[in-house]
Amino acid sequence: xxxxxxxxxxxxxxxxxxxxxxxxxxxxxxxxxxxxxxxxxxxxxxxxxxxxxxxxxxxxxxxxxxxxxxxxxxxxxxxxxxxxxxxxxxxxxxxxxxxxxxxxxxxxxxxxxxxxxxxxxxxxxxxxxxxxxxxxxxxxxxxxxxxxxxxxxxxxxxxxxxxxxxxxxxxxxxxxxxxxxxxxxxxxxxxxxxxxxxxxxxxxxxxxxxxxxxxxxxxxxxxxxxxxxxxxxxxxxxxxxxxxxxxxxxxxxxxxxxxxxxxxxxxxxxxxxxxxxxxxxxxxxxxxxxxxxxxxxxxxxxxxxxxxxxxxxxxxxxxxxxxxxxxxxxxxxxxxxxxxxxxxxxxxxxxxxxxxxxxxxxxxxxxxxxxxxxxxxxxxxxxxxxxxxxxxxxxxxxxxxxxxxxxxxxxxxxxxxxxxxxxxxxxxxxxxxxxxxxxxxxxxxxxxxxxxxxxxxxxxxxxxxxxxxxxxxxxxxxxxxxxxxxxxxxxxxxxxxxxxxxxxxxxxxxxxxxxxxxxxxxxxxxxxxxxxxxxxxxxxxxxxxxxxxxxxxxxxxxxxxxxx
Numbered sequence: 001x002x003x004x005x006x007x008x009x010x011x012x013x014x015x016x017x018x019x020x021x022x023x024x025x026x027x028x029x030x031x032x033x034x035x036x037x038x039x040x041x042x043x044x045x046x047x048x049x050x051x052x053x054x055x056x057x058x059x060x061x062x063x064x065x066x067x068x069x070x071x072x073x074x075x076x077x078x079x080x081x082x083x084x085x086x087x088x089x090x091x092x093x094x095x096x097x098x099x100x101x102x103x104x105x106x107x108x109x110x111x112x113x114x115x116x117x118x119x120x121x122x123x124x125x126x127x128x129x130x131x132x133x134x135x136x137x138x139x140x141x142x143x144x145x146x147x148x149x150x151x152x153x154x155x156x157x158x159x160x161x162x163x164x165x166x167x168x169x170x171x172x173x174x175x176x177x178x179x180x181x182x183x184x185x186x187x188x189x190x191x192x193x194x195x196x197x198x199x200x201x202x203x204x205x206x207x208x209x210x211x212x213x214x215x216x217x218x219x220x221x222x223x224x225x226x227x228x229x230x231x232x233x234x235x236x237x238x239x240x241x242x243x244x245x246x247x248x249x250x251x252x253x254x255x256x257x258x259x260x261x262x263x264x265x266x267x268x269x270x271x272x273x274x275x276x277x278x279x280x281x282x283x284x285x286x287x288x289x290x291x292x293x294x295x296x297x298x299x300x301x302x303x304x305x306x307x308x309x310x311x312x313x314x315x316x317x318x319x320x321x322x323x324x325x326x327x328x329x330x331x332x333x334x335x336x337x338x339x340x341x342x343x344x345x346x347x348x349x350x351x352x353x354x355x356x357x358x359x360x361x362x363x364x365x366x367x368x369x370x371x372x373x374x375x376x377x378x379x380x381x382x383x384x385x386x387x388x389x390x391x392x393x394x395x396x397x398x399x400x401x402x403x404x405x406x407x408x409x410x411x412x413x414x415x416x417x418x419x420x421x422x423x424x425x426x427x428x429x430x431x432x433x434x435x436x437x438x439x440x441x442x443x444x445x446x447x448x449x450x451x452x453x454x455x456x457x458x459x460x461x462x463x464x465x466x467x468x469x470x471x472x473x474x475x476x477x478x479x480x481x482x483x484x485x486x487x488x489x490x491x492x493x494x495x496x497x498x499x500x501x502x503x504x505x506x507x508x509x510x511x512x513x514x515x516x517x518x519x520x521x522x523x524x525x526x527x528x529x530x531x532x533x534x535x536x537x538x539x540x541x542x543x544x545x546x547x548x549x550x551x552x553x554x555x556x557x558x559x560x561x562x563x564x
Contacts, residue, residue: 031371034364035383038442041401049259060257068244075240076223078162083222086315087173092203093312095181097298099305105312107554112319113171114546116503118231119539120168122532123326128155161238165226167319173218180214217450224391241265245397262397266389330536337537346517347541353433354501357440358494365448369456391446395506402439406430431513439507444500448493455489495553499546
């Protein structure tokens with residue numbers, strides 16, 4: 001047992017108290033400002049919702065909310081079960097066994113993350129409708145003449161929405177859970193096997209409890225994306241709370257009622273997060289670096305190998321292969337669009353906005369997460385919890401919450417410049433891409449912060465103290481110790497935000513400057529004219545833009561664990 005020299009103890013304690021009184025307080029103040037910037041749109045939404053009359057709320061509570069709430073809860077339950085099953089089972093298989101195609105599956109399982117939910121819904125309907133390849137093959141094989149001769153499930157239903165959303169959202173669970181399975185090494189599992197436990201027992205009694213925080217984060221992200229989705233559920237005819245928000249605003253012209261429903265959705269998400277955190281409040285897992293990860297150490301053969309390969313292939317088929325097949329077929333009929341300059345400008349805007357949003361989100365998310373770790377402030381923790389709730393608010397309503405303060409600031413600056421210098425500044429924020437980036441990092445803060453928080457949970461809380469005991473300043477501790485160890489989590493957070501920002505549609509439509517297109521708005525413009533085929537090339541580009549980041553993400557995680 002090593003003993004810290006007494007002179008180091010004397011040097012460390014007064015210095016630590018001094019930093020608590022100065023440096024940490026300064027960091028706390030900066031973190032509070034950042035959290036306030038993230039929370040500002042929510043304050044605008046609360047103000048807007050409170051401006052509506054109680055009669056609006058009474059009407060909504062009796063005619064719209066009961067059915068919409070029931071459908072939303074059923075959708076969330078189905079997505080939670082299916083994404084959790086797909087993500088956890090596939091992560092366990094590729095991390096613990098060797099079977100045919102395991103190396104291919106280990107990176108291909110993240111590809112559905114590149115497919116937007118609304119594009120997946122369009123593709124599934126095209127693939128499964130009466131004239132699609134599936135029903136056409138059924139009629140050809142069995143000799144049926146019309147749809148009345150056989151039964152086929154309707155994908156435009158609640159179960160269809162659950163299947164489609166889960167097929168493209170399960171990688172959130174897969175990525176976080178597989179990272180835990182790989183980074184924690186095989187020590188705990190090997191000990192359990194030495195004591196006579198079977199692989200099933202090791203999974204249920206050892207690996208699953210260790211991965212529970214990662215499962216909770218991944219499922220929470222999938223649920224918030226499901227609650228926020230409007231394109232897929234509207235196309236599939238599923239009337240969720242999000243659809244109620246849009247219907248109340250656009251069809252009834254009641255923006256106040258729409259924001260009231262949005263705040264109800266936000267309250268539901270807050271309740272779910274609180275329940276989940278309360279359930280695991282006493283769980284603490286600090287994972288050391290693995291000696292050397294050995295994924296796929298047990299070789300499967302025969303029927304077990306076939307089942308493992310089939311279990312990994314199924315979500316890839318549903319979430320990536322089917323959409324890619326449909327988009328590729330449509331795109332081949334519209335190759336002339338590759339010469340359209342507007343398409344390539346939309347691609348440039350998409351990559352630029354997504355990259356900027358990813359950098360800003362990771363920077364702010366890291367400062368908030370590290371601020372909580374450094375200061376232990378409960379007030380900052382509360383502000384951070386509030387700041388990561390933007391994912392639960394529909395993008396269009398969040399855009400309204402951003403427009404209110406930014407437009408006010410634009411008008412104030414313009415008025416002052418006119419009065420003082422007789423110069424009009426115009427719309428500096430709301431008339432540029434700054435508003436889109438702001439909406440993006442507020443919207444995806446939950447994703448970036450969740451990945452960073454998960455990374456911090458794997459670092460021993462004594463690392464900071466040990467570095468300071470050895471004479472490192474807080475800055476040196478951050479750059480020499482924390483950041484190198486957090487590199488996988490930082491890259492994961494950036495790439496996840498980049499992929500999601502490149503697919504963002506609802507907020508971009510409202511906040512984009514005049515004559516400013518992204519790939520998502522380009523697809524929307526085509527599909528709004530009932531011409532999805534005309535937007536297939538742009539939709540395929542969205543998928544291709546997302547494939548590279550998720551491939552880099554997968555390779556980075558595997559490389560980091562291999563260095564263990």
